[in-house]
Amino acid sequence: MRVLRLLLCTIPLFGQTTYDLLLKGAHVIDPKNKISAVRDVAIRDGRIAAVETDIPAARGRKVVNVAGLYLTPGLIDLHAHVFAGVAGPMLGGGHSSIFPDAFALKAGVTTVVDAGSSGRRNFEEFKRTVVDRARTRVFVFLNIGGHGMTIDSEEQDVADMDAKAAAELAKAHRDTIVGIKVAHYRGPDWGPVERGVEAGTLAGIPVMVDFGDFRPERPFQDLVLKKLRPGDIYTHAYYAPVPMLDEKGKLMPYLLEARKRGILFDVGHGGAAFEFRQAVPAVKQGFAPDTISTDVHSGSINSGMKDQLNVMSKFLNMGMTLDDIILRSTWNPARVIHREQLGQLSVGAIADIAVLSLEKGKFAFVDSFGARMDGTQKLVGELTIASGKVVWDLNGRTRDHWDQLGKYQGLGEPYWDGSRGGARPIKVPAPPQ
Numbered sequence: 001m002r003v004l005r006l007l008l009c010t011i012p013l014f015g016q017t018t019y020d021l022l023l024k025g026a027h028v029i030d031p032k033n034k035i036s037a038v039r040d041v042a043i044r045d046g047r048i049a050a051v052e053t054d055i056p057a058a059r060g061r062k063v064v065n066v067a068g069l070y071l072t073p074g075l076i077d078l079h080a081h082v083f084a085g086v087a088g089p090m091l092g093g094g095h096s097s098i099f100p101d102a103f104a105l106k107a108g109v110t111t112v113v114d115a116g117s118s119g120r121r122n123f124e125e126f127k128r129t130v131v132d133r134a135r136t137r138v139f140v141f142l143n144i145g146g147h148g149m150t151i152d153s154e155e156q157d158v159a160d161m162d163a164k165a166a167a168e169l170a171k172a173h174r175d176t177i178v179g180i181k182v183a184h185y186r187g188p189d190w191g192p193v194e195r196g197v198e199a200g201t202l203a204g205i206p207v208m209v210d211f212g213d214f215r216p217e218r219p220f221q222d223l224v225l226k227k228l229r230p231g232d233i234y235t236h237a238y239y240a241p242v243p244m245l246d247e248k249g250k251l252m253p254y255l256l257e258a259r260k261r262g263i264l265f266d267v268g269h270g271g272a273a274f275e276f277r278q279a280v281p282a283v284k285q286g287f288a289p290d291t292i293s294t295d296v297h298s299g300s301i302n303s304g305m306k307d308q309l310n311v312m313s314k315f316l317n318m319g320m321t322l323d324d325i326i327l328r329s330t331w332n333p334a335r336v337i338h339r340e341q342l343g344q345l346s347v348g349a350i351a352d353i354a355v356l357s358l359e360k361g362k363f364a365f366v367d368s369f370g371a372r373m374d375g376t377q378k379l380v381g382e383l384t385i386a387s388g389k390v391v392w393d394l395n396g397r398t399r400d401h402w403d404q405l406g407k408y409q410g411l412g413e414p415y416w417d418g419s420r421g422g423a424r425p426i427k428v429p430a431p432p433q
């Protein structure tokens with residue numbers, strides 16, 4: 001009986017393709033393909049197989065009703081700290097990295113970019129202990145400092161910022177290292193920025209800058225108007241020291257000039273780098289971020305930042321549209337790191353998907369300075385799919401009812417993994433007598 005059922009499952013229906021998973025009825029937002037409408041989405045072999053107005057339920061081995069929800073490409077968090085167990089003290093106030101699966105998947109995030117937690121001297125350890133083990137896809141901005149963010153003095157040691165060696169390592173790990181990070185520098189000179197840009201140029205990858213201490217000897221305006229190249233990223237866009245508004249509260253024109261040059265502005269919320277007093281007036285005057293990211297670490301996750309969806313919800317309540325916010329959390333970051341096969345739902349693309357609910361009610365949001373902003377909308381992660389597999393399911397939408405599974409035979413599969421027809425009991429061997 002069981003064999004017959006398996007056979008039936010694999011026989012194509014009337015010669016048509018069957019899909020591993022069919023998600024029906026959600027409002028799909030796929031900015032790359034300019035789709036913002038109700039669509040059915042089908043997955044097969046870990047890839048997007050179809051995005052159409054109506055795909056018959058009979059064609060899905062597993063069919064999930066997601067009507068009333070939003071379905072987007074898996075979110076990409078461009079600024080995270082995931083060198084768990086090692087990188088910490090320089091993240092601010094002694095905070096540390098977090099293993100990516102512990103926070104990303106439940107917030108619809110299927111890809112994180114670690115922003116400089118490791119440098120060339122400990123990248124291999126980072127790769128072995130986190131990047132290669134996580135279910136979340138992890139890319140790396142390699143710190144220009146040799147030891148990344150493991151100890152404060154390392155990020156101040158310009159002598160150990162070897163552009164050539166960093167570029168060589170980046171070239172040897174093109175599949176993982178997508179950029180160079182410069183961060184937390186307190187000195188008066190441009191040394192770290194210049195060496196970071198040199199490494200980025202040698203390896204042909206972008207540079208992300210956390211400007212550290214803002215000092216008169218190296219004005220921020222020069223960073224974005226002269227030092228960085230088009231495609232480079234300034235993170236912590238709404239950090240209080242950024243010269244953003246003039247005495248009358250008007251957005252300073254040089255920011256638009258920098259943007260015209262191709263400099264990208266990333267949120268990088270973190271524990272100290274996002275202030276409503278900067279962000280609300282700037283966004284109202286048209287200075288929205290290019291990418292929305294968390295700068296997640298053990299401090300920011302427990303304060304105003306919380307998670308990617310909370311940061312996105314802040315911008316939603318500041319008046320940006322949901323479509324704009326999804327663009328800045330999917331297709332935009334994919335392009336920034338030159339991973340255009342991600343952040344989109346074209347047929348053939350890797351099936352990384354976030355299904356989100358948009359809750360309406362009375363909510364409040366807190367910034368890095370402890371200030372509060374009230375809001376009426378909040379995004380919640382309902383279902384996350386990575387490479388076609390369900391990795392987060394808040395309300396058991398992909399699961400079968402407990403009273404329809406027949407006789408209990410043993411431990412079930414913890415996740416529907418795309419190759420089985422649902423939560424079928426799996427027979428486990430009896431314990432030895």
Ligand SMILES: [Zn+2]
Pocket residue numbers: 079080081115210270295
């Ligand atoms: Zn950071």
